[in-house]
Amino acid sequence: MSDLSTRLDTPARIQVFKTYKLYVGGKFPRSESGRVYEVTDAKGQWLANAPLGTRKDTRDAVLAARAAVKGWSGTTAYNRGQVLYRVAEMLQGRREQFAAEVAAAEGLGGKKAGALVDQAIDRWVWYAGWTDKVAQIAGAANPVAGPFFNLSVPEPTGVVGIVAPQTGYGHSFLGLVSVLAPVIATGNTAVVAAAADAPLPALSLGEVLATSDVPGGVVNVISGRTADIAPTLASHQDVNALDLTGAIAADGPGTATALEELAADTLKRVLRPAVDPAAQDWTNAPGTDRLLSFLETKTVWHPMGQ
């Protein structure tokens, strides 16, 4: 019996296992391949069978993310802030479940895992507060030398492909939230390639999002081989930006270099992985850099006169 089920079980009854599924367009499909792969805890004990998401699953997710752009980017910043806060509320109620999943995924004790989930909840709250402030720090009224009204405003880039963190302390959930929340806070939609070895917290997050007023398609989560999912995102014509935080493969099609090369074909905005991704501590307080990474500045001119 796995660590995860031990924690959640009571001796008196047989526990109901959960079938982990993808999260695409607000729904929970199995992989179109019909295939799964074994997810184990840090000690190699079986935890669950996760869907082995394919290139096709990834393309479906991009379609869903694209369809959601208009609605999500068009909501008011105030409304987006409330939706993100709602995610924190929902997560709070499922703290213990996520603590167990994080403990199993990262081989941590219950106390440490619980603290990481608490921080993840707080991070949603932090980004919820940013939605209606980011335009004021990233925008500008520009004093041009002429009789013109001139205003710069930040706008979401569009669909962002995220290779979720696969290393660093707290990567499996706090790391995921730390890269995902800023992307959607600013009105982008996302397709997340979940950490291949630790996808369960990401897949469970889909269940939280689905009950948090986040419109379907705004966040899509695909589990499976990073080498399948990430290159599909990097080469997709309808993905506007790429967060390569978790692109840590040493060789093959999933390396950060290979993905950045693919992204260059459509001039995607690329956020590169850290110099040493394994040394990242996701408990560190975030700055505004991720929030500002997936924004476009639009400058509007109009003459002034009578």
Place this chain on the structure above:
Amino acid sequence: MAKNKNAAEPVRKSGLFEYAPAPESPAAAGDIATSYGHFINGEFTDSSGSEALKTVNPATEQVLAEFAQGTDEDVDRAVKAARKAFADWSALPGSERAKYLFRIARIVQERSRELAVLESIDNGKPIKETRDFDLPMVAAHFFYYAGWADKLDFAGFGAAPKPLGVAGQVIPWNFPLMMLAWKIAPALATGNTVVLKPAETTPLTALRFAEICRQAGLPKGVVNIVTGDGRTGAALTAHPDVNKVAFTGSTPVGRAIAKQLAGTRKKLSLELGGKAANIVFDDAPIDQAVEGIVNGIFFNQGHVCCAGSRLLVQESIQDELLDALKRRMATLRVGDPLDKNTDIGAINSAAQLARITELTAHGEAEGAERWSPECELPSTGYWFRPTLFTGVSQAHRIAQEEVFGPVLSVLTFRTPAEALEKANNTPFGLSAGIWTEKGSRILWMADRLKAGVVWANTFNKFDPTSPFGGYKESGYGREGGRHGLEAYLDV
């Protein structure tokens, strides 16, 4: 009313716009050497190679000067000089760096007539534009970023933001000195040192700028100029000791640079092609819109990445607008760039003329209707008449590809939603124009256009304080304003 009455008549025949020549003196450009080397570590030096390129006056086809084709070794020498200079330059208090930039701004102002004439001769653009647009903008850009050098703590990138190191900068031929200013001013203000490669058809003002750096007493190696064609540019962007690459030019080259930099830690900003829609609604002030359309596509011979090369006109006013536009186009004076009355100068190069000629031939072959006003063109030099295509569909090459010449494609629409759909139907996203008297419609359109710069009831306006740059395949990063600092800071 009187204005409308005039506009209704064939003014050209009245002789109202007959002008005597008003030539600027080519001698005002100062001495042009017969051959130039690179400017490295504060000195003009010969190339390690023997290959030389020639820059010609596109209005006369006469060779102005020879200049060096930069080799890998030349680039390496320049990067080494910039690296060596970086330690002291970045350690200099911002207030001191600022004073160097203020000096440069002032010297540019002092020498602006000389630089304007030199730019016109080397590039082919009208003296009216170099004098009244390019040069004032160059000085203003240095002046603006000079002021930032000691205020970076307050720019919103955290306390004491750090420069990146050596910036490799590759610029195009359409606004040679202005593009240099857009690249060098923010790089120096933030404490970086630079190696800049001007375009191979317009190296002269960059080389003259090297003299200005010397007059300003700029420390050696802070600014290095290496000339040459795309091979030199590729050597510069590939150099392992360059920390930052800034490129303005075509989307295919931008794509290649992005690919080249994949897997490195070099920071990249790209300002690439465009196919801007200039959208005219039925309630627009027609005379102003016509001026805006003309400025949008014929400014600088249409060699403008943000040119309004697609005119989207509401169907109900198509005839009225096109009649007015044709009347206005008939008054454009094409010819000697040094004549102060010239509106449209020479096409920058034979290669660019060939590209414009090829794409416009496609336009006709694909069924669009071509129109140009009658005008005499000089017998030597590279020239192209201001050209209008009507009956253009969205699939036509002249509606999709950047022509980079004085060629306007006209499409029509019925509703704002259709205008928006057509305007955004391009992989580019650099700029757009909106002409309407209805404020809410301007804001509705501006909100939905996928473009980095939106001009409403105006077009082709620029300012050092105003961020410029594109969405989608028009590149990333911004130049100008507070936003322009980010491209040169480690944030």
